Amino acid sequence: MRHIIHADLDAFYATVEQLDNPELRGKPVLVGGRPESRGVVATASYEARPFGVRSAMPMRTAVRLCPQGIIVRPRFTRYREMSRQVMEVFREFTEVIEPLSLDEAYLDISGAVNESEGRWPLGVALDLKRRVKSQTGLTVSVGVSVSKSVSKIASDLDKPDGLVVVPPGDQADFLAPLAVGKLWGIGPKTAERLKAEGVDTIGALAEQPPEWFERMFGQRANSVRLRSIGLDDEPVNTERITKSVSSETTFPDDLGDPEELRRVLEELAGGVAGSLERKGLQGRTVTVKLRLADFTTFTRQSTLPSPSNEPGPIQELAWRLFSAELTTGRTFRLLGVGVSNFAEPDEIRQLPLSIEGDFRAYGTGLGWPERAPQA
Incomplete structure (x- = not known):
């Protein structure tokens, strides 16, 4: 068990x-x-x-x-x-x-x-x-x-x-009196929708017929129904396929000084490069994540000529992407750097890299996890 x-x-x-x-x-x-x-x-x-x-x-x-x-x-x-x-x-x-x-x-x-x-x-x-x-x-x-x-x-x-x-064996009884919003996968908007259906507790949710779950949750119907009675066999995941390596920081105060922003950016990019090296990975795509003082969040990305885990090329490309967004009076709440699009082991070559050449910036990035610092 x-x-x-x-x-x-x-x-x-x-x-x-x-x-x-x-x-x-x-x-x-x-x-x-x-x-x-x-x-x-x-x-x-x-x-x-x-x-x-x-x-x-x-x-x-x-x-x-x-x-x-x-x-x-x-x-x-x-x-x-x-x-x-x-x-x-x-x-x-x-x-x-x-x-x-x-x-x-x-x-x-x-x-x-x-x-x-x-x-x-x-x-x-x-x-x-x-x-x-x-x-x-x-x-x-x-x-x-x-x-x-x-x-x-x-x-x-x-x-x-x-x-x-x-x-x-006590999972269903434990969950039954709790507010439905406490159930994994039930956010505030869904909880309000359920409340309109007369479903305020997890126990009330568990009592609904299968067709009701289909109507309310679609493809998630069976997983939500099972969780409402405490049945969840998802394993504790110790290993995941690494699709990207990233690092970000949220500033205590909005930051607009270019020199300080560059220092932070290079520190983040250097940390990402170190993580890539330790994992034996080399990436092609560099992404910077930006959150403005008004909480507008967006990413910019471009591709290196060859896969790399060296700090220099990653830092240089990250700064070029970021500096294009620096305008007078613009301040930043969050800054992040990520690398993705990894080379297969047999592709990896120790080649000198430069970021001169093709340069592209996109409005969407590498599916960055949106996790604000909490404790």
Whole structure:
């Protein structure tokens, strides 16, 4: 029998700041940009949340709701470092890990559970929480069940420092009273549509006939119906086919200085090149992702003459793509660099590269994952 953990670090960015700076402990911390520069909240500490502050809220709104909040600029290098430490703790329990973001992952702990020796899912989860706390100082909320979707819902029900275990066979009863919007794959718009049909809870959803699911969800009908009763056999994915390698950063404050933007761009491109080299990949297509101060988001891409994982050509082409978008008064909220269209192993050649020649820019890129920093 499978046993799946969904682990979610509590108020990750804010907690890291409180760990590193004892003066912030017990105080409302707002990690993000400055309110006067149209910054947004990346994460709010649990001391700030009773005031109504939440992630992705404009910082000026957060300050109005919580005037005593202490604004701290994000340090993503530090957060990545702490995330790696947590993942190392997870590997003490299993190698079957699917990271979702810096602060969130699925773990298949089936191999760590041995009921005949007293190693129950609850005990494994408690041990995991204890080790994360003792080795990193962070708290993690954990949901445990036989499926990914139920475990994810469970981990969110008792935050912070939560632990919810759903015994095998109890999935449907566990889900039934919960709001339908908590079900994996039911977004706010779908939840409103279901509410208009008189379906407010997951239990009410599960009671609908198959033809109703067909009408409401089309091709997704069967998967939604099964998840509504807690049946989900999707595996914890440790390996995925790499179609692109990318890196992006969201600025605490809108940025318009060309020299600073170029520095960030070259750092991102250099990091992507390093990742390509470590993975043994060489790519042809370079893409830059841009988000303006008004949240308009678009990409620009072009192709190298030959596949590469060298920093120089990737940085040079990325800058040429980006510099074409620099205009007076334009400021940027997010910047990213990606490489895709990988060469097959037998195509890879060590050739000197130049980006002189054919140059194309497109309005759509390489299917960049839209994941804003959250914790």
